[in-house]
Amino acid sequence: MRIKADELQLPWLRAKGLELNLGRVVREWEEEEGPTPMPDIASLREWDKKLLRRYKPFYLPFCDLCCLCTFGKCDLSRGKRGGCGIDMGGQLSRIVLLSCCIGASTHCGHARHMLDELIEKYGRDHPLDVGGENVYLEAPTIRLVTGIKPRTLGDLEDVLDYCETELVHLLSCTHTGQEGDNLDFESKVFHAGMIDHVVMEVADIAQISAYGFPKADPEAHLVELGMGVIDRSKPVILVIGHNVPPAIGVANYLARENLEDQVEVCGICCTAIDLTRYSRKAKIVGPISFQLRFVRSGVADVIMVDEQCIRADILREAQKVNAVLITTHYKNFQGLPDRTRDPVEGIVKDLVEGKLPGVAILDSEKAGEVAVRVAMQIAPRRRKMGLIPPEEKVMEEARRCTSCFSCVRACPNTLPIPQALAEAGKGDLKPLSELYEPCVGCGRCEQEGICPVGIKPHTLILGAHRLETAEERFKMRAGRGAIQDVEIRRVGQPIVMGEIPGVLALVGCSNFPGSWKEVARIAEEFARRKYILCTTGCSAMAIGMYRDENGQSLYETYPGVFDAGGIVNCGSCVANSHIAGAAIKIANIFAKRRLRSNYEEIADYIHNRVGAVGVAWGAYSQKASSIASGFWRLGVPVIVGPHGSKYRRALLGRKEDPEAWKVIDARTGKEVYVGPVPEHLFFMAETVEEAMVAIPKLCMRANDTARGRSMKLNHYIDLHRKLFGELPDDLHLFVRTAADIPVTMKDEVMAFLKEKGWKEFENPNPDPTLVPRLVRAKEG
Amino acid sequence: MEPWQRAEVPGPVKAVLITKPEVVAALIKRAKRPLFVVGTGSLGGNGEKSPLEYVVRIARAGKVPLVATAHAAVELRKRGVQPAARMAMVEICSRLTDPKWSLHGDGQPHDLVLMLGLGPYYMEWLMGSGLKSFAPHLRTISLNRVYQPHCSWSFPNMSEEEWYKNLEKIAEELER
Numbered sequence A: 001m002r003i004k005a006d007e008l009q010l011p012w013l014r015a016k017g018l019e020l021n022l023g024r025v026v027r028e029w030e031e032e033e034g035p036t037p038m039p040d041i042a043s044l045r046e047w048d049k050k051l052l053r054r055y056k057p058f059y060l061p062f063c064d065l066c067c068l069c070t071f072g073k074c075d076l077s078r079g080k081r082g083g084c085g086i087d088m089g090g091q092l093s094r095i096v097l098l099s100c101c102i103g104a105s106t107h108c109g110h111a112r113h114m115l116d117e118l119i120e121k122y123g124r125d126h127p128l129d130v131g132g133e134n135v136y137l138e139a140p141t142i143r144l145v146t147g148i149k150p151r152t153l154g155d156l157e158d159v160l161d162y163c164e165t166e167l168v169h170l171l172s173c174t175h176t177g178q179e180g181d182n183l184d185f186e187s188k189v190f191h192a193g194m195i196d197h198v199v200m201e202v203a204d205i206a207q208i209s210a211y212g213f214p215k216a217d218p219e220a221h222l223v224e225l226g227m228g229v230i231d232r233s234k235p236v237i238l239v240i241g242h243n244v245p246p247a248i249g250v251a252n253y254l255a256r257e258n259l260e261d262q263v264e265v266c267g268i269c270c271t272a273i274d275l276t277r278y279s280r281k282a283k284i285v286g287p288i289s290f291q292l293r294f295v296r297s298g299v300a301d302v303i304m305v306d307e308q309c310i311r312a313d314i315l316r317e318a319q320k321v322n323a324v325l326i327t328t329h330y331k332n333f334q335g336l337p338d339r340t341r342d343p344v345e346g347i348v349k350d351l352v353e354g355k356l357p358g359v360a361i362l363d364s365e366k367a368g369e370v371a372v373r374v375a376m377q378i379a380p381r382r383r384k385m386g387l388i389p390p391e392e393k394v395m396e397e398a399r400r401c402t403s404c405f406s407c408v409r410a411c412p413n414t415l416p417i418p419q420a421l422a423e424a425g426k427g428d429l430k431p432l433s434e435l436y437e438p439c440v441g442c443g444r445c446e447q448e449g450i451c452p453v454g455i456k457p458h459t460l461i462l463g464a465h466r467l468e469t470a471e472e473r474f475k476m477r478a479g480r481g482a483i484q485d486v487e488i489r490r491v492g493q494p495i496v497m498g499e500i501p502g503v504l505a506l507v508g509c510s511n512f513p514g515s516w517k518e519v520a521r522i523a524e525e526f527a528r529r530k531y532i533l534c535t536t537g538c539s540a541m542a543i544g545m546y547r548d549e550n551g552q553s554l555y556e557t558y559p560g561v562f563d564a565g566g567i568v569n570c571g572s573c574v575a576n577s578h579i580a581g582a583a584i585k586i587a588n589i590f591a592k593r594r595l596r597s598n599y600e601e602i603a604d605y606i607h608n609r610v611g612a613v614g615v616a617w618g619a620y621s622q623k624a625s626s627i628a629s630g631f632w633r634l635g636v637p638v639i640v641g642p643h644g645s646k647y648r649r650a651l652l653g654r655k656e657d658p659e660a661w662k663v664i665d666a667r668t669g670k671e672v673y674v675g676p677v678p679e680h681l682f683f684m685a686e687t688v689e690e691a692m693v694a695i696p697k698l699c700m701r702a703n704d705t706a707r708g709r710s711m712k713l714n715h716y717i718d719l720h721r722k723l724f725g726e727l728p729d730d731l732h733l734f735v736r737t738a739a740d741i742p743v744t745m746k747d748e749v750m751a752f753l754k755e756k757g758w759k760e761f762e763n764p765n766p767d768p769t770l771v772p773r774l775v776r777a778k779e780g
Numbered sequence B: 001m002e003p004w005q006r007a008e009v010p011g012p013v014k015a016v017l018i019t020k021p022e023v024v025a026a027l028i029k030r031a032k033r034p035l036f037v038v039g040t041g042s043l044g045g046n047g048e049k050s051p052l053e054y055v056v057r058i059a060r061a062g063k064v065p066l067v068a069t070a071h072a073a074v075e076l077r078k079r080g081v082q083p084a085a086r087m088a089m090v091e092i093c094s095r096l097t098d099p100k101w102s103l104h105g106d107g108q109p110h111d112l113v114l115m116l117g118l119g120p121y122y123m124e125w126l127m128g129s130g131l132k133s134f135a136p137h138l139r140t141i142s143l144n145r146v147y148q149p150h151c152s153w154s155f156p157n158m159s160e161e162e163w164y165k166n167l168e169k170i171a172e173e174l175e176r
Ligand code: SF4
Pocket: A066, A067, A068, A069, A070, A071, A072, A073, A074, A081, A082, A083, A084, A085, A086, A176
C-alpha cells in the first residue's frame, strides 16, 4: 500500500511530499497459488532452456564491434572475445536483452505514469472493468505471472512494483562483466518479454476502466482514417505518441466548451488509436511513418506530443510550418520551457504572439485547454502553410537531379529515387508518386550533405502524390480491448483441435519493406481463409488503409468478433496484451488449466495446442522486440519482415532433426515424435509471399486433430502452390497419418509422400507436453 | 571501398574486392563443396539481361547446387532449372553455420557459398555477417552489384553494365 500526500499538517507532524509505503496487502482470491508467483530471473529458466533447445539462436551481427565500455572498441568477429571476455553470441544476445529492457521499461514507465495520473483523478479504489459481465477474466497475464487478481486501479500498483524490480535486475545484467552465456542472456530476454506483457496489460486495462474505452466490444465504432479525412477548414490539433491523457485533455476541453464541431482533432500512432477509443469525433491520420508527411503538409496548427516514437526533430519540423508544439511529458521536453504551473492565459498569449515556438505542459487538462485555444487563434493566420510543392515545382526540381544515387544509398528501402526523378523531369509524375507507399518517411534522403545539388526527394515524393493524398479516406474499427470470455468458450475447442486454422496477430510498427498494403494483403488473405485475425497499433491502421474489391475497408467487410474470419482490432501497442491474453484464456477458460502464477504449464499448453502466430511486418522499435519476446516465452512464433533481421538474431528450429521434435505424452510419460510444430520461434521473411506461406505452417501444433491438421495443411499447401508454384517439399514432416491429408489433395500428396518414403507417425495424437511434472501416469 | 548503404559500417575485417572475375571462377573450380544461394533480389534486370540468367549459367557450368529463397525458385523453374532446395534465407544460412550440415546430408560441410540477391541489401549484409562470425569453415562470395563487406569476397559498387560484364566473364571461364 502506498500513501502519498503533497502537504500534510497534523498537530504533531508537518510534511511536504510525504510518501509512505506499507508493504503489499495481497487480497486473496479463490484460485490456489501456482508454483511461480512473481517469478524472478531464475524461476522460469528451465522452461526457457526447453524452448531454446528446440529453437536455436542464429546471430546476425549488425557490426563486428562492441563499444559498450571503455575497454572497447572490441572486435568480436570470427570467434574473438572482447576485453571483458564476451564473445559475439553473448554480445548479440546482450544487445537483444538491452533492446527488450528498453521496450519493456518504456511500456512500464508509460503504465506507471498513466496509472499515477488515473489514480489521482479517479482514486485508488476505482474498479477495473474491461468488459462487464462478458469478461470475468479481466487480467489474464497479470494473474498468470504475478498471482494477483486486480480489482481496482490501486491493485495495479503492486503489479508494477514487481515489474519495476525485475526490469532493474534485467537491465543490470547487460552491464559489462555480468552474464557470459548467450543462452542465459536469451532466457533473460524471455523474462523481459514476459514482464512487458504484464505492464502492457496494466496500462490498457487501467485506461479502458478509467476512460470508458470500448469494453471488449466486437462492434466498436468505425473511425475515420487517412490524410484525406482531416478537415483543413478548421483549426487542427495533431496528437502524436502513446500516452493518451493529454489528448483526452483536448477532447474534454472541447466537449466542455461545446467546441467539438469547430476544432479538428487527429492523431498519429498509438495516441491516435487510444483517443479514438475515447472520442468518436477524433480521427486518425495514419501510422508513425506519416509523421513527417503530415506535419510538412502544414495542416496541423498545434502539434501535441506525449511519449514514444515521436521524431526527435519534431520541434524543428513544427517550426518550419509555423505550427505550435506542446510537449506533455517529462520524457520528452524538446528543450521547451516548462510552463505547467503558469496560468493558461499567459501561455496562450505567448504562443499566439509567437514569443515561443512551443511549451512543455505536464498537466493533461491544462495542456488540452492551451492546445485548443492556441489552435483556434492561430489557425486563421497560419492558413495551413505547408511545404509540399505543387506539381510544376516537382518537375522543375527533378530536372536538377544528377543521378548520383547518394539519396538511394541513404534510403532504408533503397527506393529508386533518381529513376523516378528522371521521369518526373520529363513530365511523368507517376513513378515518383508510386514511391509514396514504400517510403517510410524517415527523411534520411534529405539530410545535410546527402544530395549534392540540394534536392529534397521525400518532399518531392509528397508533391507528386499530392492529389492522391487528398483522397486517402478509410475506416478502421476502434480498438475494442480484451477478448470476451464467451468468445473464448466458443472458439477454444476449434482452435485447440486445429479446426480454426489459426489465430494470426498482425501487429507492430510501420517500418515496412514495401507498401503498407502488404499488411492488408495478408489480412485479407487470412480473413478469407477463416483464420482469426487480431491486430494493434500501426498495423491496425495499415489494414484499414486499403480498399477491397467492394471499395470497402477490411473492417467494414469482416466482423470484429474473435472468431473465424473476424478482424479484431484490440487497440494500441499496449493492447497487444489482449492477444497474448486470449491465448492464456483459452488454456484457462476452455481447458480449465489453473492460471494463477502457473506460467510454465500455461505456456506449455499454448505452445503445444494454440495455433497462434504473430506477424510484425514493419517492426522497428525496441518495444516491438520486447512484445515479441513475451510471445516467445509463451511458445508463440513471431514472423518479422526483412528489416526485422536487424534485431540481430533469429530463433530457428531444425525440422530435419527428429530429436528436437519430441514431446512427452502426458498420458503415458513416454517420449513421442510429433514433427516440427511449430517450426520456428522467430523468423525473418524475405518477402510477403514467404511470410504468407510461413503463417499456416507455423500455426500447426502437436495437439491438432486429424481434421484440424488437414485444414492447416490445406492452407499451407494451397498457399505454397499459389505463391511458390509447387508442393512444399517438407510435407512428409507434417502429415502424421493419412487422415491428416486434405481430401481434395489426397492423390497428389500421397504420391509425394511415397516418393519421400513417408511412414505414419507411431503415436499421432499424444497429450503433448514438454514439462515432465505434468505427466499424469503413475510410475510403475 | 564503401558499402552500398551509407551507414552500414562493418568493422575491421572486410571483404576482399573482386577485381578480376577469373578469380571467382577459379575459386568455384577449386571448391570441393560449393553452394549458390539465390534470393528474390536477383529477379530484376534491365529488360535485356537478368542476373538470374548468369546465376543459371554459373551454377550449371560450375556444377554448383542452387538454393533458392522465397519465390526465387519460381523464376528459376521458368528458366528450366529446378533448384536443389527452396529454403528461407535464415533457414539456409543458419544451417550453414553447422559444420556437420550440408545439402547432401553426408555430414561434410560446404566450403564455399556464392550469394546473389538475398532480399534487400541489409538482409544479405546480415546473412553475410552471421556466416562470417559463425561459419569459420566457410568462405563466402557476394556476386551482387554492390559491395557486401561481410563476405570473404565481393564485387565493389558498380554499374549494371559492368556487373553483367563481370558475371559474363565468370560464366565464360566456367563454361570453357
Ligand atoms: S563490454 Fe566487453 S566487448 Fe564491449 S567494449 Fe567493453 S570489453 Fe569490449
